[in-house]
Amino acid sequence: MMDNVKDKIIVITGASSGNGEAAARHLAERGAVVVLAARREDRINALRDELIAAGYRAQALPTDVADKVQVRQTVDAVVEEYGRIDVIINNAGVMPLAPLEQLKTDEWDHMIDVNLKGTLYGIAAALPHMQRQKSGHIINVSSVYGHKMGPDATVYCATKFAVRALSEGLRQEVKPYNIRTTIISPGLVATELLDHISDTTIQAQTREFATQVAIPPDSFARMVAFAINEPENVDVNEILFRPTAQP
Ligand code: NDP
Numbered sequence: 001m002m003d004n005v006k007d008k009i010i011v012i013t014g015a016s017s018g019n020g021e022a023a024a025r026h027l028a029e030r031g032a033v034v035v036l037a038a039r040r041e042d043r044i045n046a047l048r049d050e051l052i053a054a055g056y057r058a059q060a061l062p063t064d065v066a067d068k069v070q071v072r073q074t075v076d077a078v079v080e081e082y083g084r085i086d087v088i089i090n091n092a093g094v095m096p097l098a099p100l101e102q103l104k105t106d107e108w109d110h111m112i113d114v115n116l117k118g119t120l121y122g123i124a125a126a127l128p129h130m131q132r133q134k135s136g137h138i139i140n141v142s143s144v145y146g147h148k149m150g151p152d153a154t155v156y157c158a159t160k161f162a163v164r165a166l167s168e169g170l171r172q173e174v175k176p177y178n179i180r181t182t183i184i185s186p187g188l189v190a191t192e193l194l195d196h197i198s199d200t201t202i203q204a205q206t207r208e209f210a211t212q213v214a215i216p217p218d219s220f221a222r223m224v225a226f227a228i229n230e231p232e233n234v235d236v237n238e239i240l241f242r243p244t245a246q247p
Contacts, residue, residue: 006031014092016043018191022217028056037063065118075125090122115159187242190214
């Protein structure tokens with residue numbers, strides 16, 4: 001069986017929980033070097049220690065993706081240590097759902113800073129290295145909500161539509177550099193994403209639905225690994241998946 005995951009140097013933002021954590025475990029088990037980037041240092045350190053104890057290769061670099069200097073420093077540190085960066089998974093994200101009319105402008109800013117600017121900062125940090133290498137893979141995490149609007153999710157959807165738009169533009173621009181680009185658009189996955197919804201009614205409603213249909217983050221991990229594992233001349237542009245029971 002062909003293996004294009006083993007020995008790859010893979011930076012994963014938002015690796016401290018949920019989809020990012022699951023992807024880190026799966027990719028490490030498949031022989032990649034995983035670099036765990038998130039703000040909760042205790043969580044990424046614990047995951048790094050667990051993976052290393054199991055015989056895998058992992059490093060933890062505390063990073064706030066809303067800070068472009070920190071993102072660049074993380075990626076530069078990886079290239080300094082390993083000589084290259086093969087994949088960056090711009091996965092960090094937040095989803096504080098609320099109707100627009102509640103005017104939670106701080107939450108709007110937060111979503112734009114993490115989901116949109118954080119993805120752009122990941123691209124900005126990795127792209128110069130990948131252009132020089134003439135190889136690389138940029139994976140951006142959008143959502144089913146990057147394809148359709150959902151209730152109380154206007155700003156979240158706007159960020160995820162934007163992630164798809166910029167990923168497609170990136171795909172068209174980086175062809176001369178042999179860089180692959182993939183959008184992963186999940187549906188409802190059981191993670192900590194709902195924990196930060198400040199409106200308690202919306203949180204309870206969303207949780208109830210999620211309890212019924214959400215799928216485990218392992219699916220996300222396998223989707224990411226599939227895109228990476230394809231041969232370098234195959235660019236998996238987008239993977240859209242959701243629980244079978246999700247409309
Ligand atoms: P989690 O809440 O479990 O994980 C979110 C991750 O993002 C955490 O590791 C968190 O780490 C990180 N993060 C948040 N803010 C920042 C920041 N400023 N800097 C660095 N890292 C940050 O949720 P998911 O695993 O579900 O979310 C991962 C991605 O999947 C998101 O982009 C989300 O939009 C997307 N997605 C999820 C779906 C779902 O149903 N779960 C559906 C569709 C898309 P820390 O707090 O330690 O910084």
